[in-house]
Amino acid sequence: MLGVFQHSELRIELNASEAAIRDSLLRPAEFRQWLGPQTFSHDLGDRLEPGMQFTGWLGPIAIRHQVDVLDSNSLRLLLSQGVDGFHQWYWGEGWVQSSLQGISLLPLNLGQTVSLMRLRQYLTRQSRS
Template identity: 55%
Template sequence: MLGTFQQSAIRIEVEAPASVIRDSLVRLSHLRRWLLPQQFASGLPEELHQGLIFNSSIGLVVIQHQVDVAEFNCLRLLLSQGIDGYHEWYWGEGWVQSRLEGISVLPLNLSQSFSLLRLREFLASQQRGEN
């Protein structure tokens, strides 16, 4: 794997209950709306579940995801191809935490920060009833 070993953990406060945060992280229709510019393969089930393997892409970089854990307050994805590592999500009432670790040519910390800001905006719009 080409690239640099990178790791990042970020926790933010959000104005959303845990159930809404969970839906935003495991329902593909929600992921597609806030996790831009990442594109997901078509034909996937509506909700991520343990054992599911799927691809996404950021530009020309393809990332394979394997759902290792999908529980009521935790999601862990094993990553390969464009990122060789893992991405963990934890959440509760009013907060979400992301931990990303892997080897990649992509700037993981920057993309993780951008994604969390997009998630916060998406959750705020959900609470306002805009989506």
């Protein structure tokens, strides 16, 4: 893999329930709404499941995801192609933490920060509805 090793951990507080955070991370219909401009495979089903594999694209760059670990408060995705590494999510009542590690030419910390801010905006809009 060509690129630079990068590691970033971010944790933010959200005005959202644990269930709302979980759904926004595990339900493709929801994460497609806040993870733009990234697009995803169409065959994801209703919810991520262990062992599931799918592809996301940032413009022409494909990032392959494999659901490695999934339980009530965490998700670990193994990444390949545009990023070689992993993305781990932890969540609870009113907070989410993202740990991203990999080799890539993409600026991973910037993308991670933008994604968390978009997640916060998405969940704020959901709570107002």
